[in-house]
Amino acid sequence: MKALDTAQLQALDREHHLHPFTDFKQLGEEGTRVIERAEGIYLWDSNGNKMLDAMAGLWCVNIGYGRKELAEVAYEQMQQLPFYNAFFKTTHPPAIDLAKLISEVTPAHMNHVFFCGSGSEANDTVFRMVRRYWDLKGKPNKKTFISRINAYHGSTVAGASLGGMGYMHEQGDLPIPGIVHIAQPYWFKEGGDLSPEEFGIKAAQALEEKILELGEDSVAAFIAEPIQGAGGVIVPPETYWPEIKRILDKYDILLVVDEVICGFGRTGHWFGSDYYGLKPDLMPIAKGLSSGYLPIGGVVVGERVAETLIEEGGDFNHGYTYSGHPVSAAVAAANIRILRDEGIVDRVREETGPYLQKRWRELADHPLVGEVRGVGLVGALELTNDKAARTRFDDKGSTGTLCRDFCFNNGLVMRATGDTMIISPPLVITKEEIDELVEKARYCLDLTAKELGVI
Numbered sequence: 001m002k003a004l005d006t007a008q009l010q011a012l013d014r015e016h017h018l019h020p021f022t023d024f025k026q027l028g029e030e031g032t033r034v035i036e037r038a039e040g041i042y043l044w045d046s047n048g049n050k051m052l053d054a055m056a057g058l059w060c061v062n063i064g065y066g067r068k069e070l071a072e073v074a075y076e077q078m079q080q081l082p083f084y085n086a087f088f089k090t091t092h093p094p095a096i097d098l099a100k101l102i103s104e105v106t107p108a109h110m111n112h113v114f115f116c117g118s119g120s121e122a123n124d125t126v127f128r129m130v131r132r133y134w135d136l137k138g139k140p141n142k143k144t145f146i147s148r149i150n151a152y153h154g155s156t157v158a159g160a161s162l163g164g165m166g167y168m169h170e171q172g173d174l175p176i177p178g179i180v181h182i183a184q185p186y187w188f189k190e191g192g193d194l195s196p197e198e199f200g201i202k203a204a205q206a207l208e209e210k211i212l213e214l215g216e217d218s219v220a221a222f223i224a225e226p227i228q229g230a231g232g233v234i235v236p237p238e239t240y241w242p243e244i245k246r247i248l249d250k251y252d253i254l255l256v257v258d259e260v261i262c263g264f265g266r267t268g269h270w271f272g273s274d275y276y277g278l279k280p281d282l283m284p285i286a287k288g289l290s291s292g293y294l295p296i297g298g299v300v301v302g303e304r305v306a307e308t309l310i311e312e313g314g315d316f317n318h319g320y321t322y323s324g325h326p327v328s329a330a331v332a333a334a335n336i337r338i339l340r341d342e343g344i345v346d347r348v349r350e351e352t353g354p355y356l357q358k359r360w361r362e363l364a365d366h367p368l369v370g371e372v373r374g375v376g377l378v379g380a381l382e383l384t385n386d387k388a389a390r391t392r393f394d395d396k397g398s399t400g401t402l403c404r405d406f407c408f409n410n411g412l413v414m415r416a417t418g419d420t421m422i423i424s425p426p427l428v429i430t431k432e433e434i435d436e437l438v439e440k441a442r443y444c445l446d447l448t449a450k451e452l453g454v455i
């Protein structure tokens with residue numbers, strides 16, 4: 001395509017490109033921002049504006065932009081073997097190498113991985129694997145998945161159904177049968193007068209209540225993100241996961257921990273399961289698996305399920321053309337080696353994660369901020385019109401959108417989920433860049449507060 005200017009690019013985009021999670025007409029009227037290149041933690045748009053990407057793309061560019069090693073690996077692999085599949089009793093070195101590498105960085109009991117092309121496909125795989133497992137165990141009635149309200153597990157039919165977002169369920173008559181949702185551990189919104197500790201226990205006990213309501217013999221699995229990402233970086237109260245674990249120990253249901261966002265170093269540990277001391281039976285992964293350089297996802301399978309599928313399962317009738325795609329797999333393996341060999345995960349745990357959380361919490365004094373949350377290199381700010389009451393401004397969500405737009409126009413990409421501001425920067429962010437991120441965030445909070453007449 002010959003070099004087109006921004007206006008020409010925007011016009012063609014408007015004519016031909018349908019964007020995800022978008023009001024197409026409104027976007028056509030407002031126009032799109034053309035992102036042209038990126039380096040480290042920064043993006044540049046087609047007008048030359050530089051932005052600090054505090055969202056790492058979409059929670060995924062863990063090693064940062066511009067790592068030419070990954071482009072070289074892709075180039076070499078594409079010339080060697082641009083595609084072959086893992087059907088027909090065939091395999092190829094990149095898929096084998098990546099599967100082995102994943103088994104080395106995941107919890108010790110998890111040594112098998114089923115590949116796919118995205119996090120949504122990973123959760124569709126989970127849906128089918130879990131039901132297949134219980135069929136093989138002679139308990140075909142154990143079909144129901146328990147998930148959380150406001151969870152995000154993807155946008156395929158099963159992924160969106162496992163997710164708990166009502167506005168997604170309204171489009172397409174979701175959820176599909178066999179999926180129910182319980183309370184989320186979102187203290188700022190739903191804790192009422194309870195302390196976070198009390199609310200954590202209460203939210204967790206919703207799981208036992210649901211198991212008893214449905215009957216243990218019909219419940220297949222509990223699926224949860226260690227920290228709900230797209231729902232608003234809902235870091236559960238400290239009492240939540242220990243209580244969930246206590247409940248899971250009492251009942252024979254599988255634990256699925258969705259590590260699409262928390263995986264590959266986001267919390268300062270390889271996985272959110274490591275951070276919270278969880279022992280998943282299945283772990284959907286994507287995003288940080290390849291740092292978003294190429295699409296790839298997977299389901300890491302614990303020994304309990306793997307052994308049954310392998311020893312008793314016969315044909316597992318599921319899979320995708322691009323399962324273990326050789327170029328995606330080669331790039332993902334190179335990405336994991338960079339995360340491991342450059343000590344990036346360790347540095348998040350020991351240095352930059354604590355530093356970001358310290359600087360981020362300084363924003364709690366801002367008049368718009370009702371709560372500051374975060375672990376490692378993921379964080380949230382709750383925008384409120386009354387800190388004590390934890391209430392929102394009228395026209396819910398508009399304050400978040402206003403702040404997000406100020407950020408974009410002042411060199412910072414910060415996500416708004418409703419009136420919750422979110423950051424999830426590349427894991428290679430330095431302390432100096434964290435200072436820049438927080439200072440830009442504070443400046444944009446001030447602009448938002450001025451616009452609202454709060455200051």
Ligand SMILES: Cc1ncc(COP(=O)(O)O)c(CNc2cccc(C(=O)O)c2)c1O
Binds near residue numbers: 225229
């Ligand atoms: C926990 C989790 N599980 C599954 C998926 C689905 O992955 P794919 O998108 O690769 O199919 C996700 C994806 N998370 C996601 C995807 C797109 C946008 C946003 C946002 O926060 O706006 C979040 C996710 O966050």
